[in-house]
Amino acid sequence: MAKTRLKVVVTRALPEQVETRMKELFDVELNIGDGKMDRDALIAAMQRAEVLVPCVTDRIDAEMIGQAGERLKLIANYGAGVDHIDVVAAKARGIYVSNTPDVMTEDTADMVMALMLAVTRRIPEGQAVMQAGTWQGWAPTAFLGQRLNGKRLGILGMGRVGQAVARRARAFGLSVHYHNRHRLHEEIEEGLGATWWDSLDQMLSRVDILSINCPHTPATYHQINARRLKLMKPTSVIVNTSRGEVIDENALTRGLRAGEIGGAGLDVFEHGHQVNPRLRELPNVVLLPHMGSATVEARIEMGERVMLNICTLSDGLPPPDMVLPEMV
Structure with missing residues (x-):
């Protein structure tokens, strides 16, 4: 029997080859238009997703995490910094937070x-x-x-x-x-x-x-x-x-x-x-407009790390790039 694919919601448009691979691996919702999600849209995404893939532009606070659906297991951040995510609140809800270290x-x-x-x-x-x-x-x-x-x-x-x-x-x-x-x-x-x-x-x-x-x-x-x-x-x-x-x-x-x-x-x-x-x-x-990590290679590698974290979760293990409150 085939393993059920995780429901993944991505908040911003990612490189084409990353999105293509995500569609192969997961039941994924992509942000084709790349419009920034507002607060209500992010809450709605967390209520229907098992994995949310946000970026630095998405501020996710404790109140929003408190409204997340019971299915949400992982916030797999597309980026290294996680100061825009309340990691403490996520841990209290039993939600993993991962990032993409080293890549950038x-x-x-x-x-x-x-x-x-x-x-x-x-x-x-x-x-x-x-x-x-x-x-x-x-x-x-x-x-x-x-x-x-x-x-x-x-x-x-x-x-x-x-x-x-x-x-x-x-x-x-x-x-x-x-x-x-x-x-x-x-x-x-x-x-x-x-x-x-x-x-x-x-x-x-x-x-x-x-x-x-x-x-x-x-x-x-x-x-x-x-x-x-x-x-x-x-x-x-x-x-x-x-x-x-x-x-x-x-x-x-x-x-x-x-x-x-x-x-x-x-x-x-x-x-x-x-x-x-x-x-x-x-x-x-x-x-400069936040260009520090803006290379083709970095953006693709970031996507690969995000997918690795999601796939590891799907296998029943903690994501390898898990962020803990004491790390923030």
Whole structure:
């Protein structure tokens, strides 16, 4: 007798080959139009699904989980971060939450370096002049930026992405410093050539570039606030590809406008896609629409990890990428 296929609801459009494979494996509802589900639509999806496959754009709180149907067994997040899902409430209901770790590490680290170079070498400004057709030719003092070689890079959050950034940074001649909840093992530190700072404040006052690679948790909310921004050098650059809520965006905007911070490269924002309009006006800021993991390879591999978690559940086992409350 054939095994009954799990009822799976996917909240956003996924790469074609991922959706094709899902249709082969599961009783799946796809979001063909890719319209973002509102709160009521998400609740309805959780009431009819055995597995919900949401994305970072879907905020799933305790009240919504409380209205989920008895059939819902797994929230298989299409992405690594799960701060948009109340994992504690899900566990209390006996609902697994899984994610897609490792898949986006290298792509996100590449984007950190891209933003770092874009800001320090003023690449968008140069591109704007070329596209406008106003370039008058080379000049000794035109578009002067900062050299990366010899600068100090501070990494906030030395997990998978932070370590991948550190490996790339060494190739650019940056000295690597980091602050993390827990110090890395000595052999990892040595391999990365990284210096650990127990005090975030002390590290911030000494680095030239700050790369934020930590998750959004109650402990990291506004970790980079007005007070800490004032500790940094006026020439310093901040790059954020993790979660926008880690930075007090209004304080950062004020610091950039006042010349207290040298520049910023941001791929994520405190209020999702609602970007502070004052940031758009600043020439020393590079803004990207959450592109850190936007490679064909990453998106397909994310789908494969989601399907692996669902298939493992279907076999009666906990999903391999299960997220527990203590991990958030």
